[in-house]
Each structure stands twice: as C-alpha cells, then as structure tokens.
Amino acid sequence: MRDFAISESPAVQAQLDRLGALSLPQGRLHLDTARALLARLGNPERRLPPVLHVAGTNGKGSTCAFLRAICEAQGLTVHAATKPHLVRYNERIRIAGKLIEDSYLAALLEEVLDAGKDLAASFFEVTTVATFLAFSRLPADLCVIETGLGGRLDATNVIPMPAVCGISSLGIDHESFLLSPEDGVPAEPLARIAFEKASIAKPGVPLVTQAYPVIVANEVLATAARIGAPVMMRGRDWWADVGTENIAYRDALGELSLPCPALIGAHQADNAALAVAMLRHQSALAISPEAMAKGIRSARWPARLQVLGPGPLTDRLPGRTVIVDGGHNADAAQAVARALGNRAPIDLVFGLTRARKIADVLFPIAPLVRKAHTVPLPG
Secondary structure (H helix, E strand, O other), rough: OOOOOOOOOOOHHHHHHHHOOOOOOOOOOOOHHHHHHHOOOOOOOOOOOOOEEEEEEOHHHHHHHHHHHHHHHHHEEEEOOOOOOOOOOOHHHOOOEEEOHHHHHHHHHHHHHHOOOOOOOOHHHHHHHHHHHHHHOOOOOEEEEEOOOOOOOHHHHHHOOOEEEEOOOOOHHHHHHHHHOOOOOOHHHHHHHHHHHHHOOOOOHHHHEEEOOHHHHHHHHHHHHHHHOOEEEOOEEEEEOOOOOEEEEEEEEEEEEEEEOOOOOOOOOOOOHHHHHHHHHOOOOOOHHHHHHHHHHOOOOOOHHHHHOOHHHHOOOOOOOOOOOOOOHHHHHHHHHHHHHHHOOOEEEOOOOOOOOOHHHEEEEHEEEEEEEOOOOOO
C-alpha cells in the first residue's frame, strides 16, 4: 500500500519506500499482527499517557483536532495520532504538539520495520506501532488517538484502558473491510458499522457518542453493554443546541455556553460538542470551560472546508474564494452541501479513487454546481 507517502528527507523516504512495499491486510482484519509487533518492542501501548480514543465514519479527525486544541488551551502537552496525512507522512504523528521530526521518524520507522520483517504487517499496523512506541518514550499529559479503519479490528484498538472513548457520526464507508461476511455480527449494514465502531469500548471506560437513528443507537448500546462500558449518548445523556454563534451544551454536570468553531459548517459544531462531552465524562484530566471555549475557536483542521489563503492557486483566480475539502463519501458530501448552500452556484473540481461510489458522493452537491471539472487520482 503506497499511500502516496513522500518525503524530502532521503532517510525518511527510504523507510517510506519500505512501508509502501507492504501489502494490504489479507483476508479479514485482526489484531494479532499488531499485538505481536508491539510485544517485540516491549508493549509500548501499555505505557502511554491517558488516551482519548476516537472512532467514527466522518468527523473523527475534526473531533481529535478539537480535543487537542482544548487540552493545549488548558496548558497540557498532547501527543496526537491522526490519519491520513494530507501532504507529509509526519502529520500522522504529533509529539508534544509538534509534527515528528524527520530524523526521529526515520529511525523510528526503521526500528519498527526491522522488528516486524517476518510478520507481514500492513502500512497502518506499522504506522500505529511506531506511533505508540514514540508516544511511550516521550512525556506528555495525554494522547489523542484516531482510529484508522472501523474500530473493533483497527490496529489502534490494542490500547488496554483509555481514559475515554468517543464515536463521531456514523455511516457507510470502507464496505469491503467493514461489511465483509462474518458469523455473529449484525447483518444490517448500518448496524454492522455501529458494532464495529462501538467495539473500541473498554470495560468501565465512558463511551461518549453522537445521536444516531434507532437501529444504530441500539447497536451502539448493545455492544457497549456486552463490553461493560457506560454510554453517554447525545440526546439522552448530554445535549448540544447549535446556533449561529454559540453552542448551548448541557449534561448532568451543568450547562455551558460555548462559541461556534472557526471551522466552516454546522457539523463542526457537532464535532466540537462531542469533544467537550468526552472531556466532561472522563476523570483523568481537569479541563476548564474557558479552555474549552478557547480550544473550540482556535482548532484548525486542514482540507475540511478550508478557505485557501493567498498563494499560487488563489493568485490565478482573482476575486474567487477557493475552498478545499477531503470528504469522500455520501455523508461527507451532504455536510459539504449544507455548508456551501448559501454560496451556490459553485465551480467544482473533483477527484475520487475508483473504489468510491462517485454518484453517491456527487448527488448531494450537484444542485449547487455550475461547472464541474474532474481530475484523475491514482488508485
């Protein structure tokens, strides 16, 4: 799986080439390979600072961005693992608030790849193990960790006891992996997705979620109950009413009036509210309402309805606003369409890999589009 990882550092590129030569997981996903590789490296996943673990179909990366910004506004030092990278592989591993440096990244990947030469680990398994190894060696107050694919069998799900788990919005994506036939799992697609994502839950650890349709909510609750995790679900255990300028948040601890994010779209206020709910339902970290407000306003997450500033592209389009978004499924497209509805008509530059259902993604946006330009993408 090449994943288009490139670096200007020859030392890093040498290790990225090794990563790119790794194959996709063969057959059904599992945790055995990640666990075996971690064991060879001394089980660093058992020595992490308090972990905030986030799964979901859409919004999990933005939720992680809000968690990191809020905790940094509190004055805490944060390790963060997110994916995929936008420009540089280093974006996946943020150590004490900064992207991992090339020299350390090259040595780290070499160590993990050498340790797992005979294990046939995947790109993401090696990346996850390298991330946990780095986080275990350098001090921080907490880790924010985003799942990669699903939850139950995602390589990040080796974390033994996070401080809190969260689930953002849920929908259909990565069907070839997450909906593959298996005995003893829900047959209905959305229920199956809910089962996979909710399986990051751990006994006694709060699982904080958004609100969902009944079939999804019931599966989240049932999965958490089997595991023994208390669920804090939006609309049942916590509430967030999103206005034009403020988020009116409340739960059993009280009420908060919080600002709307600088990030574009009402869905980002939902993601910010989930981050707040996660922090208010865990006990490892003390976070003030002031830090929550400051972090919500300061959070940035590139390529999520990002308005491009002055540069080579915008200079060629004087008087035009250029907005970039990395959404690649139907639910993400609906969120983009809602956010851009008052900007219609728009010109769309659009590219997806062959694995994506192009019509499903284009359908919500099509009514806004004056002109569409397609661009080829590898894969």
